[in-house]
Amino acid sequence: MGIAEFFQHLMNGLTLGGIYALIALGYTMVYGILKFINFAHGDILMAGAYVGLFVFDGLRGDAPLGTWTLIAFFLAMLISMGFSAVLGMTIERVAYKPLRGANRLAPLLSAIGVSFILSNSAAWAFGTHSRKFNYPFDNTPVHIGEVVITPHQILILSVSLIMMIILKLFVDKTRMGKAMRATSLDQGTAMLMGINVNRVISMTFAIGSALAAVGGILIALDFKVYATMGTMTGLKAFVAAVVGGIGNISGAMFGGILLGLLETFGVAIFGIPTGLKDTIAFGVLILILLIKPEGLFGKVEKEKV
Amino acid sequence: MKELLTIDDISVSYGNIKALKQVSMHVNEGDVVCLIGANGSGKSTLLKSIMGQEPLDSGSITFDGEEICRAKNAGAKQGKRSKILTTDLIAAKGISLVPEGRRVFADMTVEENLDMGAFLVRDDALIAERKESMYDFFPILGARRRQKTRSLSGGEQQMMAIARALMSGPRLILLDEPGLGLAPLVIADIFEKIALINQQDKVTVFLVEQNARMALRASSEGYVMENGRIVLSDASSTLLENERVREAYLGE
Numbered sequence: 001m002g003i004a005e006f007f008q009h010l011m012n013g014l015t016l017g018g019i020y021a022l023i024a025l026g027y028t029m030v031y032g033i034l035k036f037i038n039f040a041h042g043d044i045l046m047a048g049a050y051v052g053l054f055v056f057d058g059l060r061g062d063a064p065l066g067t068w069t070l071i072a073f074f075l076a077m078l079i080s081m082g083f084s085a086v087l088g089m090t091i092e093r094v095a096y097k098p099l100r101g102a103n104r105l106a107p108l109l110s111a112i113g114v115s116f117i118l119s120n121s122a123a124w125a126f127g128t129h130s131r132k133f134n135y136p137f138d139n140t141p142v143h144i145g146e147v148v149i150t151p152h153q154i155l156i157l158s159v160s161l162i163m164m165i166i167l168k169l170f171v172d173k174t175r176m177g178k179a180m181r182a183t184s185l186d187q188g189t190a191m192l193m194g195i196n197v198n199r200v201i202s203m204t205f206a207i208g209s210a211l212a213a214v215g216g217i218l219i220a221l222d223f224k225v226y227a228t229m230g231t232m233t234g235l236k237a238f239v240a241a242v243v244g245g246i247g248n249i250s251g252a253m254f255g256g257i258l259l260g261l262l263e264t265f266g267v268a269i270f271g272i273p274t275g276l277k278d279t280i281a282f283g284v285l286i287l288i289l290l291i292k293p294e295g296l297f298g299k300v301e302k303e304k305v
Numbered sequence: 306m307k308e309l310l311t312i313d314d315i316s317v318s319y320g321n322i323k324a325l326k327q328v329s330m331h332v333n334e335g336d337v338v339c340l341i342g343a344n345g346s347g348k349s350t351l352l353k354s355i356m357g358q359e360p361l362d363s364g365s366i367t368f369d370g371e372e373i374c375r376a377k378n379a380g381a382k383q384g385k386r387s388k389i390l391t392t393d394l395i396a397a398k399g400i401s402l403v404p405e406g407r408r409v410f411a412d413m414t415v416e417e418n419l420d421m422g423a424f425l426v427r428d429d430a431l432i433a434e435r436k437e438s439m440y441d442f443f444p445i446l447g448a449r450r451r452q453k454t455r456s457l458s459g460g461e462q463q464m465m466a467i468a469r470a471l472m473s474g475p476r477l478i479l480l481d482e483p484g485l486g487l488a489p490l491v492i493a494d495i496f497e498k499i500a501l502i503n504q505q506d507k508v509t510v511f512l513v514e515q516n517a518r519m520a521l522r523a524s525s526e527g528y529v530m531e532n533g534r535i536v537l538s539d540a541s542s543t544l545l546e547n548e549r550v551r552e553a554y555l556g557e
Contacts, residue, residue, distance in 0.1 A: 191392035
């Protein structure tokens with residue numbers, strides 16, 4: 001593999017990984033606090049993509065590609081983030097919160113139920129065909145030496161990077177971000193500090209769902225919008241979160257990027273047939289679970305005395 | 306003297322096991338009050354009940370004249386709706402608990418832990434000022450402010466837990482076994498600090514300890530708990546001379 005080819009795959013892997021990372025964050029943040037996997041997360045991504053698509057098309061009208069389409073795209077993204085945040089909080093309030101004291105399986109099953117409700121409702125309301133999410137800009141590839149980069153890839157890289165930096169700053173530096181970390185470390189003690197844990201949980205769902213909406217829109221530009229689009233992507237982002245160490249925010253970012261790179265290079269270097277590309281994620285999952293069950297960044301959880 | 310905390314006839318149970326049986330006691334403003342008793346006698350349960358972390362079967366708890374906890378069914382007969390404050394709201398009233406086993410946020414730095422203690426304080430300047438005074442009061446914490454709390458020794462973590470509890474500027478601080486698992490010299494140091502917190506900062510202290518001698522010497526009023534019941538209460542100096550206490554708790 002030549003240098004140019006390497007960079008080509010690197011670029012492709014990073015963009016794919018950036019999207020996985022954005023989505024993985026939602027799984028990991030929720031798990032960090034509730035020790036629960038939100039299996040409806042992938043469908044929130046789908047809902048976010050639909051909202052983004054409709055708002056973008058509505059705002060754009062017949063306008064030709066240009067500054068306005070870009071503005072419309074980012075407006076659509078913001079509105080979709082807001083919509084998904086509310087959707088995520090509502091799902092938590094209605095389907096998970098009442099089950100918080102119950103058997104650990106109960107919220108899990110509830111999440112799977114919500115997942116089906118969302119994807120079936122979308123199929124019923126918007127049809128089973130897939131819709132094209134038009135690029136808000138001219139996506140003609142740019143050649144840098146022998147490496148081909150599309151403006152879409154630059155968009156994915158910059159948006160996911162900015163989102164991750166904002167999230168990291170929020171969690172590390174702000175009062176509510178620190179309260180979120182404290183709640184995930186020790187919920188009972190967080191309450192002693194005067195932290196309203198219910199509010200922290202709502203906020204966690206809001207942030208995770210907003211990030212999923214961004215991931216959904218970014219991936220929709222390449223792979224279209226359809227009712228079950230969240231299933232496989234969501235599952236792989238979940239794998240990324242587990243690989244990075246579920247509950248760990250940096251781990252989810254790292255796991256997402258790693259998975260993106262592995263999929264791209266797996267096909268390129270090891271000649272894994274493209275049709276088997278999806279097996280890479282799950283192969284890696286099994287491998288990591290065997291070697292380091294707590295994930296790359298995860299800590300072994302000690303039983304509380 | 307004004308009663309700051311009043312515990313009125315409370316009972317708490319875990320399933321079929323009665324952890325607290327009709328416990329009544331009070332803490333006067335400005336005092337250091339201790340509760341001694343053996344392991345498993347119900348001391349920690351009492352502190353958790355005050356913070357709203359254990360539902361009451363009966364009775365009520367009043368802080369500064371306001372009822373903060375009440376048994377679910379109590380008052381129902383009089384047509385009152387049951388009012389149970391959640392832990393975060395009780396903390397907001399001005400009660401801080403230093404929990405048993407310290408429960409520091411181990412993955413956060415000392416400074417971040419103190420920030421969490423000040424979660425309810427919205428004034429950044431005041432938070433900074435309080436942090437500085439904590440670093441003066443516990444110099445070792447100042448030296449380690451950027452370290453993850455897990456790297457601190459047990460005694461340092463205990464000091465941090467106390468400092469964290471003080472960050473909210475509480476009127477009442479509840480201490481659950483502050484001497485647990487620490488070396489005698491460290492315990493002496495911590496009790497010295499507790500006395501200063503009471504005298505200088507005018508914080509009322511309610512202390513739960515297995516180490517009866519330390520606790521009685523540090524306090525003005527004492528209660529003795531056995532099997533979830535208060536069996537003795539008196540001035541701490543009197544309890545130190547009490548035969549039953551000497552035999553059962555002071556090993557004399």
